[in-house]
Amino acid sequence: MKITIIGGSQGTGAHLATLAHQAGHEVTTVSRSGVTPAGTRVVVGNACDASIVTEAIAGADAVVVTVGGAKGVRNHRAAVTQAVVAAMAKTATRRIVVQSSLGAGDSAKQLPAFLRPVMKVLLAKPLADHNAQETTVTSSGLDWTFVRPTGLTNKPATGSWKALEVTSKERLGGSIPRADLAACLLEILEDDSTIGKAMGVSA
Template structure:
């Protein structure tokens, strides 16, 4: 599979790009820095620039979006997501997997009470960005999946996770490793049953 990762120079995106490359996929990473894991095609550019993104997704079978926030740009994720969706339509690319965040949208019921209060209080602006991002994705007409991780850590991968849609019974834990999240994103990419689903994920 040919996969374009938008925002894959570090963090979860870089972990995903590395895993996808090791699994035999042809991976392109678009980031402002132009950095990417060894063996992965790297492109430097502004992911809000329509032409830059069109070049990055051209010929791809799927796009994975793992962008973070940017200083003094209150809706960075949403702006990039809007640009990526338009580029995918232009290029005829259908499959889109997006990393959002638990706390966005209707995911409050999946969170422990203490975590819900803390996130809504401390992360109101980032969650507003994610809400707009998710709205763009769910109305895109693409074959999309939104993944909402809990608090991210840099611990070693556990190889296991709990993944729930909002209609599933149960509650998620407080954290997930970036490595486990990356592995789940790779699994989800080829899982047709996840299309049109919004999934919360934690390590327990």
């Protein structure tokens, strides 16, 4: 599979790029710095620039968006996602997986009860950004999946995680290693049964 990762130079995206490459996929990342994991192709530029993103997505089978916020930029995730959706329309690429956050949409109920008020107050701006990001994708007509992790850590991968739809009565934990989230993203990317679903994920 040809995969383009928007936000693949660091964090979860870099872990995903490495795992996908090791699994035999052809990986392209978009990076302002030009940094990319070994064995992957990089398109250098601003991920808010639709022309840069179009170059990176051309010929891809799927796109994964793992960008975070940017200092001094309001709703950076949503702006990047708008550029991605525009580029996908030009290139006729349909499959998109977006790393959002637990608490976005109607997923707050999946959090442990003690974390809900904390998330609502401390993460109000990032969650508003994620909500705008998700709205852009759901209105695009693309084959989407949202992956909403709990708190992210840099701990070593455990090789296991819990991925639940919002309709599940189970609750998720408080965190997940980025390396495990990347493995979950790759698994979901390869599973067409997750299209149109939002998955909460934790360790």
